[in-house]
Amino acid sequence: MSSGVTQRHRIGIVEDHESxxxxxAAMLSDEPxxxxxxxxxxxxxxxxxxxxxxxxxxxxxxxxxxSPKxxxxxxxxxxxxxxxxxxxENPYLVRSAARAGVLGVVRKTESRETVVAAIRTAAGGGQVVTTEWAAAIDGDPGLSEVGLSPRQLEVLELYASGEKAVRVARLTGLAPQTVNDYLQRIRQKYAEAGRPARTKTDLYKRALEDGWLPYPERPSDT
Structure with a gap:
């Protein structure tokens, strides 16, 4: 027999915008x-x-x-x-949080009912499956997966962010020729996926598309 007592979940919010x-607080005030x-x-x-x-x-x-992670x-x-x-607004930040193991990602533009339902589900330990969360986990479904190894990703992130191959070698502890071999293999994998990356700029674009590097900040309108 049910006791009739509603289980209450304790919620905290980390947010630096008072509004x-x-x-x-207003959304949750009437939720028992x-x-x-x-x-x-x-x-x-x-x-x-x-x-x-x-x-x-x-x-x-x-x-x-x-960082979200x-x-x-x-x-x-x-x-x-x-x-x-x-x-x-930033796919990189969303993907970074998703990889760290969040229960879901909800947009601030969603309706009150959607937000409250998501909080209730997550507070009970359930995953909140939304388009944003799925996209963050899987990447853009329109982009073919290239299947880079963790070491290849490390080289890609450093090289595509602007480091020279020799500097990447020093930072990773790899031999310069090994770094070049990795870069050649990375380019080959992107080409096989129908997403050629012949130049360093191309690699940067691919790293942005796949969420391995953050999108540049837009200058604020002041």
């Missing part, structure tokens, strides 16, 4: 099973306030400049699962 925090018990502008601040949480709602861009890992180390709540 978003106020909006989240969701209690917003802590708000903070950084993950460290949230964990200092409390670790007794069922879920942390995390913005990707925070004033302290912390490190934030998600820090929360998980504290026993707190994460739901990303974002404008999703």
């Amino acid at each position: 978003v925090v106020m909006g989240m 099973d969701l209690d917003l018990v802590a708000t903070a502008s950084t993950v460290a601040e949230l964990l200092r306030a409390t670790v007794d949480l069922d879920l942390a709602i995390l913005d990707l861009r925070l004033v302290d400049g912390s 490190s934030n998600v890992e820090t929360l998980r180390d504290a026993g707190v699962e994460t739901l990303v709540f974002t404008g999703a």
Whole structure:
């Protein structure tokens, strides 16, 4: 027989825009099973306030400049699962958080009903499967997978971000010829996937497309 007692989930939010925090508080105020018990502008601040949480709602861009990956890992180390709540304007940041093991990614532009339902699902330990989350995990479905190894990815990220091959060799501990061999193999894999990358600029573009490098920041309109 049911006791009739509603299980209440304790929610924390990491967000440095006051208006978003106020909006989240308003959305959850009438929900009998969701209690917003802590708000903070950084993950460290949230964990200092409390670790007794069922879920942390995390913005990707925070004033302290912390990375989504490190934030998600820090929360998980504290026993707190994460739901990303974002404008999703930067595919790299979304993909970085997704790889760290978040329960889902929800856009700030979604309806109240969608956001609350996502929070409820995640607070109960379930995955929130949205287009943004799936795309972050799988990459752009329109882009053929090239299947790079972890070592090849390391070389690609360094080289495509602007480092010379000799510098990549020093940073990775590889021989210069090994780095060149890796680059040749990376180019070959992209070509086989129908996404040729003959030049360094091409490799940079492919790394952006696949989420291995962040998109350049747009200058603010001031």
